[in-house]
Amino acid sequence: MRVPVPGLREGEVTLPPDTDRYVTRVHRCDVGDAIAGFDPETGLEADGELIATRPARVRFETPRATSRRPAVATTLIQCMAKGNKVDAVVRDATELGVTKIVLAVAARSVKRGGDVERYRRVVLEAARQCGRGDVPELVGVVELAEAWRHGEGRCVMLDGSGLAMAGVLDGAGVVTFAVGPEGGWSDEERAAALEAGFTLGRVGAFTMRTETAAAAALGARWALYSAVEG
DSSP, rough: OOETTTTOEEEEEOOOHHHHOOOOOOOOOTTEEEEEEEEETTTTTEEEEEEEEEEEEEEEEOEOOOOOOOOOOOOEEEEESSSSHHHHHHHHHHHHTTSSEEEEEEETTOOOOHHHHHHHHHHHHHHHHTTOOOOOOEEEEHHHHHHHHGGOOOEEEEEEEEEEEEEEEOOOOOOEEOOTTTTOOHHHHHHHHTTTOOEEEEEESOOHHHHHHHHHHHHHHHHHHHHOHH
16 A cells, blocks of 8 residues: 655654544554555655554655656646636646646736645645655746746647647657636737747647646646557
8 A cells, every 4th residue: 555654764653644544444454564655745655564553653664766756747837817726727737747837927817926835735735645756846926938938848838729739749758738827828928939939739629728728738648648658
């Protein structure tokens, strides 16, 4: 069993209450069972053995660099959105293997700033819940002129007028996606992105909400990348 352990270290460790319940009540583990711990905040994991159940204690071996991390780099430039939409975006992006998230302000962004520390907590919790051994780098909130500088590899601005994603990615490894705000991109922003080396691309035939577009693009990206690798 693989469980999140903040502050993972060698030796005997008492599991946090939520993890304790998951191990002893949900999965009914007993003394002697193997427990693998991981800490996405430090990027470490370790094998261990359950040595007590009330409370749950595990004896961990020497931690090592995690093996549960994305195979290639993926950057998401996400424009700010109102309400809790950004929470959903950074949570989904973490679970879908993004390695860097850049939060940016566009001309039509309703929301101009955000609680970056709260977003960091959302990212960390998402990594723990999905079993990911690391966390994506979080940058922001920045202006789009700065956000374009974070583009790496094949850079794609999601836009309904763009080419189908399969043709845009064409088996690319390192990828950057840029997702606009609720009101969409301005003509000036499209021009600036093209000048910065971005290509216009779309996922599907319908207009998506900003909080949906990133997940759709990342799903398509990994499906296409896996098909090439396989």
